[in-house]
Amino acid sequence: MDAIVKNFPQTSRDAERPSQKEAEDAIRVLLRWAGDDPSREGLIDTPTRVAKAYRELFAGYEMDPEDVLGRTFEEVAGYDDMVLVKDIPFYSHCEHHMVPIIGKAHVAYMPDGKVLGLSKIARVVEIYGRRLQTQETMTAQIAKAIDDTLAPRGVAVMLEAEHMCMAMRGVQKQGSMTLTTTFTGIFKAEPAEQARFMSMVRSR
Numbered sequence: 001m002d003a004i005v006k007n008f009p010q011t012s013r014d015a016e017r018p019s020q021k022e023a024e025d026a027i028r029v030l031l032r033w034a035g036d037d038p039s040r041e042g043l044i045d046t047p048t049r050v051a052k053a054y055r056e057l058f059a060g061y062e063m064d065p066e067d068v069l070g071r072t073f074e075e076v077a078g079y080d081d082m083v084l085v086k087d088i089p090f091y092s093h094c095e096h097h098m099v100p101i102i103g104k105a106h107v108a109y110m111p112d113g114k115v116l117g118l119s120k121i122a123r124v125v126e127i128y129g130r131r132l133q134t135q136e137t138m139t140a141q142i143a144k145a146i147d148d149t150l151a152p153r154g155v156a157v158m159l160e161a162e163h164m165c166m167a168m169r170g171v172q173k174q175g176s177m178t179l180t181t182t183f184t185g186i187f188k189a190e191p192a193e194q195a196r197f198m199s200m201v202r203s204r
Helices: 020-034 046-057 065-069 118-129 135-150 191-202
Strands: 083-094 100-110 154-163 178-185
Touching: 020 046, 065 118, 065 135, 083 118, 083 154, 083 191, 100 118, 100 135, 100 191, 118 135, 135 154, 135 178, 154 191
Parallel strands: none
Antiparallel strands: 083 100, 100 154, 154 178
C-alpha cells in the first residue's frame, strides 16, 4: 500500500506560534514536573537554551522542499542512468515521544533530461528530518518531493535509523535498526532496478 503523504501548510504557523516566553515557561513546568527546581543555578538558563535548541532542531517547518529543489540542470550530455547519494546522515525526532531518531538516508533517481545539484538531495533529507516524524512518513515525503519537483523516471529512498524511543525507554533495545523504503516510477515497476539500487547502497 502506498503511503499517504501530508505536507502541512506553512502559511499561518507564525500567527499560531507561542511566544518565546510562553515556550520557556512551558519548559519550566516540565522541569518541575520531572522533579527538579528550575530556579537552581544549573537550570536557570535551561529554558532559554532548550527553546533555542528546539528552534534549530525543528527548523524544517520553516523550509519548503520545492524552494530547495527548484533549480535543475539540463546539460547532462545524455546521461540517463541512476543518480545515487548514499549515507546522508540525519537527525530527527519521533512524533510520539519527541526523542531522537538517528540514521542515514540513501536517495536515488533516474533522470529524465535534467538533474539536481547533489547537495539539494541532502538538503531535502535535512528539511524533513528537522520535523517531528515517523520514519515511514519521512521516507515517503523525501521521495514525493523529488518526484513532484524533478519529474524523473523514478525515485528510490531508503532510510535506516535507530530510534531512541526503543533504545532509551520501553523495550530498551539499543542498536536495533529500522529500515524503510519507498519506490516510484521505474524503481517500483521493475524489481531489477530495485535490486540494483539496494546493491549499490550496500556496496562500499
